[in-house]
Amino acid sequence: MMSWRTCRRLSRAFVVLVLAAPAAAQSIDPSALLKPAADSWLTYHGDYSGRHHSPLLQITPDNVGQLGLTWAFQTGQTQQIKATPIVANGVIYLTTPDNIWAVDARNGRQLWRYSYPMNDGFHIGHRGAAVYKDSVFLTTPDAHLIALDARDGTVKWNVVIADAKKGYWSTNAPLLIRNHLIVGVSGDFDNLPGILRSFDPDTGKAQWTFYSTPPPDTPGAVSGGATGGQMWMTGTYDPDLNLLFVGTGNPTPVLNGEVRPGDNRWTCSIVALNPDTGTLAWGFQASPHDTHDWDAAEVPVLVDAEFGGAQRKLLLQASRNGYYFVLDRTTGKNLLTTPFATTNWASGVNEAGQPTPNPAKEPSRDGRLVAPDEAGGTNYRSPSFDPATGLLLVSAHDAYGIYFFKKEHGRYGWAGADYGVYGRGELRALDYRTGQVRWRHDLHGGAGAAGVLTTASGVTFTGDSANSAIALRTSDGSTLWHSGIGRVGNSPITYELDGRQYVLVGGGTALYAFALPTR
């Protein structure tokens, strides 16, 4: 028989449950990010791994040909959508510079919109939002971080990430790890230290700042006088190791390498940080002494898989410098370095697995013909890792540019000139163990435009460089479906609501939702 005390405890628990239930259903608990539900896309990458892969199975290679438009959301803006949408509680959060929309994930209706006041920050693009409890976060062109009420878009707080007057801006989709909201900035046109900051997602209070390059004249600095190394892309996170992995950008001055001798750590690197303190656990520099604007900011993809005969915690990156890297993410030790796109700038690969820059390919007064060009062998658009095939799908770019530097270009900001000559985009499926290209799919354009999504059913979604969203068979790259929605500028995502799987793709300035026909 149930005792009075037990009964009272149960009834209290019941009351708590009833009261807590609506909040639990709506408020986004940070722990949900560890294992995102099928009806959501909770981080820039969908989860913490950066694999941009979904376990959803409804849309398959056999039925994807029937995919049809369910709704379209027009931003009414002039800028192409580059952001990856966030989906939580049946609501999509979509961003462009200065703007965030909350959109009903079932029918594409706008729920609310917030527009940041006119500012003279750099409006180059925007990557996306982040969610936590009942807040959604937006970074701004003038390097502010804003917390909005996810229900109605009202501003909760607004803090400065970095000083826009000095030349910082932010396009960053923040990454939430427990009670840390981790935010990056950009700033290539000025000689600025590379910073990544963590804020309390409840209050906006600053928690820590990591410098990839320290403020000038910092004693003991390893950067060799370089600034830069901005962390403008969203990192990935391993909860077991409690390590955050972030790619860092190019050094500044950008093309003038003379005034910053040495490797210029930690620019063009992958760094592993403790998310509670911002302290560096290890770093791996993909491009020592970069003089070509090849950020190593691309997504560090976390995969647990066999390598060299042992099960390992791996980190994969197809980097802007045209090389594919495999690291042991526990230690940062390099396991593989091999090109995946046309390169001519390195004279070899050193013992640490770093390509060695050929000094003859540094920008010069009379110009150097360099592959890849400034846009790189790939860029920020998300790659995707498909566990079933072991393929890393990368939007690759074979390109040449000419690079110039002379003393008159000075030692500040860009400090040089470079011009793209020719480029061609191709989706490449890399065997994660070897970097060998298992298949290629022509993207029919100069540069890879879109990110990549794979699903557990064996379908790959991306965009070509011309006019279409496309679906391919992941095992061989053959085309299964396409829709001429205009040039895709973001990374497709997917979620399932009411038993129906949706695929979201940005085409031009609109967001399109595709699904199978309902009976």
Next chain:
Amino acid sequence: MILVPLMRVLQITVLILGCMAAAAAGRAEAFGEGGQGRGQASPASVRPTPATAPQGFTREQIDSGRTRFAAQCGFCHGRDAAGGEGGTDLTRSALVGTDVQGDKIRPLLRSGRPDKGMPAFTLTDADVTAIVAFIHDQREQAANATGNRRTVDVADLQTGNADAGRRYFEGACGRCHSAAGDLKGIATRYQGLALLQRMLYPGSGGRGAGPAPKPPAVRVTLRDGQVVTGTLAYRDEFTISITDSSGWRRSWPASQVTYTVDDRLQAHVEQLGKYTDGDMHDVLAYLQTLK
């Protein structure tokens, strides 16, 4: 029967003459895009010329234009108007150079240039005026700036050996080009960076590099065996489009026809992987002698 081909020949001749006239005029209009990456300026071998007329904007208009420009235009043209992701350097634009208080920029903003990826803007008159004021102010500053402008001067590119370049040219380029034929006078039409870009890949570099080359010839075979020829208008995985000899655009689903594209520029692409930097400068030195 013979009339039709003859007329086509005449039309093609007219087209070619038109292209040559445009090339000879050395148009510095902002044709092309600056590139894919952040901060990439458009060809900077042309120094800005002073504006044709004083613009007479107030400091308030310029300052207000700075904010509006950053929000509306900086995305493509750079926040300093000197070129950015996909957008030309407006401080060196011929259109801006001949603009008087927005008479050219204003209609362009309203209509956009959809074929070049520039959208039409819906802005108030005051906003447009402010943007125009800011562009002109940036242009003046750029024209007066010394030192660290991102420029490549003709003198910077004189490191090659013309004799070595001629030998290389005869081996690598002689199959399609000749000094006495198509390249006669090339160094008169293009100099410096523009000539280098055109040499590496015609059509790259856009502004200053002259008009894009003639699109390749396409031969489309329909399912019933009929053959249609024209020049390439558009191609992706799913569509092939041509402009036929009477100027009409024709498209087919790529899966329902067979087609061949005579893309002669592919030879330039292959050459990019073969040049050493020395070869590149030698061939440029040789081309500079073809006046």
